[in-house]
Amino acid sequence: MNFEYKHLLNKDFHADSRVWVYQSSRIFSLSEAFDVEEKLNAFTANWLSHGTPVKGEAHLFFGQFIVLLADETATGVSGCSTDSSVRLIKEIEQQFNVNLFDRITLAFIVKDKIQLLPISQLPYSVDNGFIQLETLYFNNLVQTREELENNWIVPVKDSWLSNKIADSKSTL
Numbered sequence: 001m002n003f004e005y006k007h008l009l010n011k012d013f014h015a016d017s018r019v020w021v022y023q024s025s026r027i028f029s030l031s032e033a034f035d036v037e038e039k040l041n042a043f044t045a046n047w048l049s050h051g052t053p054v055k056g057e058a059h060l061f062f063g064q065f066i067v068l069l070a071d072e073t074a075t076g077v078s079g080c081s082t083d084s085s086v087r088l089i090k091e092i093e094q095q096f097n098v099n100l101f102d103r104i105t106l107a108f109i110v111k112d113k114i115q116l117l118p119i120s121q122l123p124y125s126v127d128n129g130f131i132q133l134e135t136l137y138f139n140n141l142v143q144t145r146e147e148l149e150n151n152w153i154v155p156v157k158d159s160w161l162s163n164k165i166a167d168s169k170s171t172l
Contacts, residue, residue, distance in 0.1 A: 001112055003136075005061050006149050013057070013071040015146040022066040022089050023107055023140055025099040027114070032096050036060050043088050044068075049081040064107070064114055065138065066092070066100065069145055106161070109136040109153070119164075126165050133157040133165075 028036055040058035047054040047070075055071040068085055070077045093100050104119045108131060117125055125131040137156045142148045156162060 001062065001114070003062065003109065003153060005059070008059060008061075009069070009145065009149065010057050013055070013069055013145050014073045015144065016073075017069050017071040017145040018077060019142055019144055019148045020068045020085065021138075021140040021142060021148075021152070022068075022100040023102070023105070023116075023138065024064045024066070025102060025105070025116070027063040028060065028096065028098070033060055033063050036066070036092055036096070039088065039092060040066065040068075043085070047081060047084070049075050049078045054081055062114060065140075067148065069148075071145075103140075107138040107140070108156075109138075114138075122161070122164065131156060131165075133162070137161060 037060050040060065044054075044056040044058045047056045052075045054077060055074040057069050059065075059067045061067055066089065070081075089100050092098070106117050106119055106122065108115050108117060110130065117131070122131065133156050135156050136153050137159050139152055139154055139159050141160070142152050151158075156165065
């Protein structure tokens with residue numbers, strides 16, 4: 001699988017543009033992905049904050065990650081406009097029977113595929129060599145476009161997980 005995505009981001013968006021990453025509990029089928037992208041495009045084309053258009057964009061990356069961006073240099077994103085984006089994500093969840101708000105399942109790239117792992121199984125996976133310090137991890141905690149470009153897909157050793165692994169195992 002090709003994990004290049006940076007070239008798809010709008011270069012006109014400020015580096016501090018806000019980012020929200022929603023990881024799906026499964027990969028969307030091709031027809032579902034087209035439907036999801038249509039919904040995302042319709043939403044961002046009509047995204048408003050107190051009646052003012054939000055400079056926003058949305059992507060479905062790797063068939064499994066919905067990424068919303070809002071360039072607040074043009075219009076700030078209010079609580080109501082954030083709520084509208086959350087409603088969209090909840091609609092997608094219901095329509096396609098997926099979980100997009102699970103924050104305890106981690107995503108890694110293992111053998112050129114996205115693998116999901118409950119955080120409770122991280123120590124076992126490390127102990128058995130499934131996850132290593134060089135394994136690529138999707139850090140869905142990124143908050144800006146710059147972080148999305150530079151810190152979203154990173155080796156475990158460069159993420160907050162390195163501390164968690166060190167706590168559960170003194171050496172890898």
